[in-house]
Amino acid sequence: MVPKVKRALLLIDVQQAFLHPKWGPRNNPQAEEEMLFVLNEWRRLGWEVIHIQHRSHHPGSVFHPSNDGFRFKEGFDPIPGETVLEKxxxxxxxxxxxxxxxxxxxxxxxxxxxxxxxHCISTSARMSGNLGFTTFVLSDATAAFDLVDPDGRTLDATLVHDVSLATLHGEFATVVKATDYVRALFPDNSGASLQCPLP
Amino acid sequence: MVPKVKRALLLIDVQQAFLHPKWGPRNNPQAEEEMLFVLNEWRRLGWEVIHIQHRSHHPGSVFHPSNDGFRFKEGFDPIPGETVLEKxxxxxxxxxxxxxxxxxxxxxxxxxxxxxxxHCISTSARMSGNLGFTTFVLSDATAAFDLVDPDGRTLDATLVHDVSLATLHGEFATVVKATDYVRALFPDNSGASLQCPLP
Incomplete structure (x- = not known):
């Protein structure tokens, strides 16, 4: 018998603050689509969804609750039964x-x-793995911005993304694409999760 | 009056396990020299030194206490008064x-x-910063090995090192060279810390 696994989806900082131009170039423009795909699968299955919402204490921050940036991105508002935790x-x-x-x-x-x-994906995935949770990071349902190194050189968003995921993979988490994760859950019906029994 | 800051040096996993060839190519061959330089400064000043020692539960691991790999690298054995914490x-x-x-x-x-x-430097620095400690990572007193990404491509140790530090810098920690850190502590006598008062 396959052991029963209870899964939670952690959606981290999917907030309007990241629409601000100050962040600069970003990779994975389709990341939100992939996040929505997984979120919808999770909702259909009735599995645990946890929205992590960043709240800054500084009024000037794009993550301060007095700014629109604090709000979830379009399509990502929690529905009844889902958990919202602020960090x-x-x-x-x-x-x-x-x-x-x-x-x-x-x-x-x-x-x-x-x-x-x-930043937040990698840090949360590291702690999740180190705390003993079997951890998956959905590589195409996350994204990076360019970073500036201590010597002032700009590092390309895609490079930062790829190195971040390589660092996590096999050490803290398994890194997979969103569709591959869902397909692996339901190998017999290629991800048609509506037909699957609830856990 | 300059506020009194109490500092701790965290030396993480400076163990013989990392001499094993299985890790592959490494950058910063001088990292241990820089670690020793800082360790000696700390000892002269009588400041808090904490050795973090990785202990694996798997007998086959190079970090299992039955293997030499568990032991500290030459020159890094704790002295009386220093703290050793296993992880x-x-x-x-x-x-x-x-x-x-x-x-x-x-x-x-x-x-x-x-x-x-x-891995361990970055994860520990992230938590240190997030827990509210003012955190410094000494860029030349740490090192990386090549990593393999989820698609099987090898990422060069120096690239991994540089992106890891850029990710930490300004977000979780301040990344500086070991000598620059010590020099900044004692700007008037270029790091001749023996002449400095204890904190």
Whole structure:
């Protein structure tokens, strides 16, 4: 018998703040589509969805609740039954009660999507793996912006994204595309999850 | 009056396990020299030194205590008065009591060196910053190995090192060279820390 796995989808910082031009060039313009695809699959299956929302304490920040940037991106508003946890640092596990929430629900597998690959996604995936959760990061459902290194050189968003994912893969998490993750869940019906039994 | 800052040096995984050929090509061959330089400065000043030692539960692992790999590299054995904390995941803050230890000592600034840049150094620096410690990562007192990405491509150790540090810098930590860090502490005597008062 296949052991029962309880999965949670962690959508991190899918907020309007990341539409601000100050972030500069970004890779993976289709990332939000992939996030929506997975979110919809999760909703159809009735599985646990956790929205992590970044809240800054600085009124000038694009993540301050007085600014539109605090709001979720279009299509990502939580629906009844879904959990919203606010954070004020990069890690979704610090100051949020997320670990306790997952343990209370007997979740053993955490699937991560959202923004951005090198910062909040990577930090949360590292902690998720180190805390003992089987962790997946959906490579095309996350994205990076250009970064500037300590010597002032600009590092391309795609390079930052790729190195961030390579660093996670096999050490903290399994890195897969969103469609490949869903297909692997339901190998017999190529992802037609509506026909699958609830866990 | 300059506010009193209590600093701890975190030396992470400076163990013989990383001499094993299985890790492949590494950058920064001088990293251990830089680590020793900082360690010696810290000892002269009588400041808090914390050795983080990775302990694997798998007898086949190079980090299992039955193997020489578990031992510290030559020159890095702790001396009386220094703290040794064992960990079994990447983060020096998970399962070790490190955060509580630092708070008990009123440490507010954490200075990180050791191995390896993308994995244990980066994960520990992320948590250190996110937990509210002023965090420094000594760029030339850490090193990376080549990594293989999810598509099987090899990423060069120097690239991995540079992107890892760029990701940390300004977000979780300040990334500086070891000598620059020490020089900035004592701008009037170019790092001749023996002449400086204890904190």
């Amino acid at each position: 004020d640092v990069n890690s979704a596990f610090i100051g949020t009660g997320l670990e306790e929430h997952l343990r209370q629900l007997d979740v053993t597998e955490v699937v991560i999507a959202g923004l951005t690959t090198p | 079994d995941v990447n983060s020096a803050f998970i399962g070790t009591g490190l955060e509580e230890h630092l708070r008990q000592l009123d440490v507010t600034e954490v200075v990180i060196a050791g191995l390896t840049t993308p």
